[in-house]
């Protein structure tokens with residue numbers, strides 16, 4: 001792939017509290033300093049439509065949201081994100097750093113909520129027009145440790161799900177990494193942020209070396 005014309009698409013994934021947002025920001029700053037054209041984005045909430053959907057999806061007011069509604073709202077947010085941010089940025093030859101994408105739908109709505117994996121994948125593929133990341137960095141750590149990093153008074157609707165839900169989500173991510181070893185790199189997220197950052201840079205550098 002020629003980065004001048006095709007860009008590069010990197011995603012961060014993992015259970016909540018795994019440190020994705022911290023690592024995505026550190027990587028963005030590193031790549032900008034190195035001189036790359038980079039777009040830092042996230043799901044849900046990177047577009048005006050996505051922000052409205054994010055509010056609905058995470059609000060504790062909607063505790064009774066059906067898993068299918070949940071999946072479709074994440075898919076709607078993704079369709080807009082692909083059309084408005086991801087495709088145009090790749091067309092401009094940018095490197096995209098995205099905090100969550102399709103793998104979150106498979107891990108949360110299929111493994112977590114129990115919807116069939118094949119259906120979750122089909123709807124996600126339709127919403128994204130088949131756009132998949134080139135490199136996915138999975139920050140993996142035990143659920144208890146990750147949830148312990150969150151503020152207990154400020155949990156959103158999905159964070160409030162029981163611990164077995166979060167365990168299934170973690171298992172889902174780990175299985176996805178086994179299914180797609182060419183795209184995934186699994187990093188030990190129990191380490192200090194700086195140590196993880198060094199591993200992120202190593203993984204991203206070997207990806208960039210391969211495409212430039």
Ligand code: Z5A
Pocket residue numbers: 014015016017018019020021022023043044074100101102104105106108109149150156157158159189190191192193194196
């Ligand atoms: N979701 C879904 O179900 N389906 C989908 O298709 C998509 C998403 C796209 C998005 O909410 C929610 O939507 C999410 C999945 C679901 N589930 N929930 N809830 P979000 O974007 O608000 O939440 P999040 O993605 O889970 O991010 P987060 O809670 O902000 O956590 P994080 O990004 O993994 O971690 P962080 O913000 O970098 O760090 C969390 C805390 O840990 C913070 O205090 C840090 O200072 C600390 N931290 C960070 N790194 C470390 C290390 N290495 N050691 C110790 N402490 C650390």
